[in-house]
Every structure is written in structure tokens, then in C-alpha cells.
Amino acid sequence: MEKIKIILKDGSEKEVFKGITILEIAEMISKRLAKEAVAGEVNGEVVGLDYKINEDSEVNILRFEDEKGKDVFRHTSSHILAQAVKRLYPDTKLAIGPSIDNGYYYDFDSEYKFTPEDLEKIEKEMEKIIKEDLKIERFELSREEALKLMEEKGEIYKVELIKDLPEGETISFYKQGEFVDLCRGPHLPSTKYVKAFKLLSIAGAYWRGDEKNKMLQRIYGTSFPKKKLLEEYLYKVEEAKKRDHRKLGKELKLFAILEEGPGFPFFLPNGMELKNTLLEYWREVHKKAGYVEVETPIILNRKLWETSGHWYHYKENMYTLLIDDEDYAIKPMNCPGGMLIYKTEMRSYRDFPMRVAEVGRVHRHELSGVLHGLMRVRAFTQDDAHIFMLPEQIKDEIKGVAKLIDEVYSKFGFKYHVELSTRPEDSMGTDEEWEMAESALKEALEELELPYKLNEGDGAFYGPKIDFHLEDCLGRTWQCGTIQLDFQLPQRFDLTYIGKDGEKHRPIVIHRVAFGSIERFIGILIEHFAGRFPTWLAPIQVKILPITDRHVEYAKKVADIMKENDIKVEIDSRSEKIGYKIREAQLQKIPYMIIIGDKEEETNTISVRSRDKGELGSQNLQDFINQIVEEIKNRVLTNI
Known part of the structure; x- marks a missing residue:
């Protein structure tokens, strides 16, 4: 038999027979890996365990611990849910059922109105399907055959999805027992792999997220390969309910969201005491780090927002008004005002680095459906700062900001991880600018010995960025701190300084936040401490x-x-x-x-x-x- 070469994740090379499956490779490595394997990755593409390799390839065995492994595991779980619903309620139409963070869901169109009591009944049917150890098989059809199959089954949503697929695209289905679903896959080899699961809740969801479409019924669930992992997760869910900042915010008299202002929080005396204590700490840390504090107006005219680009690219999220027959907007962010402060006088290279901070009130129009306590609001306070500098100062300033953010998060007992996002396709600036900026960010993180995840092509169009994702006591992550290099606003606002050569040059600008939104950070703190604030932070000590x-x-x-x-x-x-x-x-x-x-x-x-x-x-x-x-x-x- 013909042999091929595979390169494993650890860099080791192996010679294997052509046509070997992912599962066979896992068995070759170790029995334990074969037992824990849920899928594979071949040359960067996620595939099922039965996938056959016919050419030299890079291969990675995925377990449940891997994010991509979780996706496969939970996507299969959503198919088991859909099969159970179809068995119990045969007239139900299937929409979509993806994996999501911490679980999965499936959207159904049914005349029957699901209730929380029905979830137990559906779970019992899912248990039967898992015990039946149904083999999950992939097959492909032509566009015409796929449409015919789904039309015969009366699956109107699947028909619509097929019609929307580009011409010539492979149309794949997955079958388990009597159940067939349109799906790109991949999936687990059999239903028996899903050892532990739980249906969590029911909600309404518009087809394709469009309120003009029909409202469907969405069932949420989660699943794990071991019962112990499920029990630990459900404990965290219950603990999170007890720690819900909306519940504790009311009980501890911290804040209120009233019908007169949805998305606009009212801070009560205790909440204001907490907020002021946070800001006192913020000011102390920033003064020590060499920042000066400024304040910019909440309302500025259309000309400013045209210069910044927000009027053309962000207007639907802004609140606008007329003053003296002229268009104005309530600021959705502090940055443009910060650029105007820079321009109030001529700057020299000797002034750099200029570290300018602002605790600024911003307003953004969020849809009512996404508002959530203090976590998603329409008015909030950002702890912004803009650092104006020379190109050769970038690395040291990045290191300074990273140390400041580390100091702040450590003060509250947060662990965190760092992500570096690089140049996207629709970027501004020259290759030289981007190369310099990305190198400076990487070198700063490496010199600080901060491990980071690289997000290729996920930077802002105006520059690369570093994001800090903090982890609370329940293991949930929250993106709060960020460091962004910006090439755009200095050009748009024609920012200059006089260099050593006596000529005008363009400064480099860093945007950065530590708390992010003060309101959201307070919400995170309430849940992190379960309202049991340390003495220094407590509104009443x-x-x-x-x-x-x-x-x-x-x-x-x-x-x-x-x-x-x-x-x-x-x-x-x-x-x-x-x-x-x-x-x-x-x-x-x-x-x-x-x-x-x-x-x-x-x-x-x-x-x-x-x-x-x-x-x-x-x-x-x-x-x-x-x-x-x-x-x-x-x-x-x-x-x-």
C-alpha cells in the first residue's frame, strides 16, 4: 500500500498508509487519546474521526478540551435535540442548530408551544437516542436532489437555506437513524459519545434574526463527555444566577434601571459611593503613571464627526440633535475630542510621550433587545486615554500600559489572558507603518513575558490592537482592557509636531482603556465578589x-x-x-x-x-x- 507523511501538532513526522482515518491516527498515538478524540484537523480544516487522509498533511487530533472539539461535540448534541423533538412533535419544522459558547441551541417552528416542563420529556427522548448508539453518517447531494429531499420532508427553512447557497457549493447532510439534517458538519461518529447533557431554557428567536420574519422557538442546552463536567457547569450556572448583578444591584441598593430611561442606569447613593471609590483608585494609578486628566464636551457639532468618520460610518449608533439649525451629536466615544485637545497648541517632539486621560461620558444607541443591566447600556463612562508619541517610543509606552492594566486587574484578583490582533484586509496606512506597529506590540508583550494569542487579520482598520480578557471567579471571561495603535485619527485631524529637524511630523497615537466601561466593570465586580466587596471598595464599611x-x-x-x-x-x-x-x-x-x-x-x-x-x-x-x-x-x- 502507498504511504504518505503526516506532521502532528508537536511537529513530529510519521509515515502512514494512505487512507488512514483520524481515529486510527489517534489510536496509533495512544489509547487514551483515541478514547478522548472527538474530531480532527487536517491542514487547518476540522473533519470527523472517520475522515480518510490520502496525501501528505498536517494533522491535529481534537479533544473536547479544544474549542473546535467542543464545537463538534455540541453541534452533534443539537442534532440529537432536533431528532428528539421531531420524534415527539413530528409536525415541527427545523430551522438551525449551531454550537455556541458553553452549549448549543436549535430553533423550531411548531404549532405546539414548548414549556419548561416539556424539556424533561425531550431530555428523556434524547437519552434514548444516545443509548441507541446511532451511527452518524455524512452524504452529499446535488442542489436539485437536496431541494427535492427537503421539500418532500416539508422542511421549508432548509429549502430556503439551500436556495441561498452559492452555485456549485457542496451540499452535505448528516443522518442518524431516521433523522436527516442539512449540515456542513463535521460530527461525532455516533450519538453514544454525548455522555452528559442538559436542556436549559426556551426563548423566542426570529428566523435569521430578522424581526420581519416568523418568531421561532429556541431551545438551549449544554453537553459534556463526563457527568462531573456537567455538574460543575450547572453549579456555576446556579452560582451565576445568585451573583446576577441586576438582582444584587437591587438588593444592595446600588443602581436602578427605570422605565423612564431603558439602558440609562440610575446610580443610587451606595452605587455612587462604589463608583467614586473606583474612580479615586483610577486617578491615583494614572497620576502615578504620568497621565494628565482632561474633560471634553458631551455634545459636539457635525463637522467634528465628519472629520472623525463617525458621521458616515457610525451614525446609526449616535444620538443626534439640532442646535441653532446646525447638526450636533452626543459623543459615542471620547477620541475625537481628545484629538482637538492635542490641537489646542503647537507640539514639539520634546513633549512626548503625552499621556492624556479622560473619564468621559458617552452615549450609544443600542437596540432594546440587547440591553442587559449594567453590562449593555446606552449611556456609560469610559476610562479613556490617548498617548501621543514618537515611533521609537511605541514599545515602551505599550509596556507601560500593559503594566498599568496588570496592576489594576491584580488589585481585584482577576486573572487575564492577552490577544494580539493584526492587520485586517480593509486597513489604512502603509506596509511600513503596520510592520513597525505590529513588531512593537509583539516585542513589548514578549519583553513583559506576557503569553498572547495571535488573531491574524482581526485588528482595527486603523491599527493593530492588544485586548485583555479578564477571568472572574466563575471562570467567565470579559473583554475589558484594550490597547490600540491608530494611524487614522492623526491623519484625519492633521495632528503634527515639530521634530528635531525643525519640520512637521505626524505623531503616533495609542488609544487605551483599563476598566473599559465603568458601568460594565461595576457589573462584573458585583458578580465577581457576589456583592461581598473588599472593605476598601464597600459602599458601607x-x-x-x-x-x-x-x-x-x-x-x-x-x-x-x-x-x-x-x-x-x-x-x-x-x-x-x-x-x-x-x-x-x-x-x-x-x-x-x-x-x-x-x-x-x-x-x-x-x-x-x-x-x-x-x-x-x-x-x-x-x-x-x-x-x-x-x-x-x-x-x-x-x-x-
């Missing part, structure tokens, strides 16, 4: 609980002394039992409770209870104040 009304006067004296030491303190002077007051303070997640009764008043002491450590007993007031002031000053991180 100490709650004083007098046992009876006669202890209120002493409580006020204690509170006054604490306020003199800048401790955020409140007194619960209600005529309630002390047990009730303690429970209330615990529900409000206050870091420290001070209980005051006869004994404390007589001995001029306090009885301290910690949210995190429990009963701390009797303490000298000044000793406690010294300890908590030190905790706040050092911004000690509470165990999450």
Missing part, C-alpha cells in the same frame, strides 16, 4: 448595631470617631431585635458589624463581627479603627 434605644447615643459617638478617620459607617437605630439587625447587615454584605450594649458602653469598647471571619469579640475602639484604616489604605483583597 461598618454597620453599628445598638442593642436597644438607650445605646444609640454611644453608637453615635463611635460613628463620629470613625467618620473622622474616613471610614464609611452607618447606624441601624431601628427598634428591632439585635438578631434581626445582624441578619439584615449580613444580607447587605457589610464587611464589619459593631454590636453595642451595656457592657460595651460601660467599658468604652466595641463588640466586632466580621462578614468574612465571623465573631471577633470585644475590641478597643482605636485598635479596631487602626486595623480597618490600614486595610482600606492597602486595599486588601477579600477572599472570594
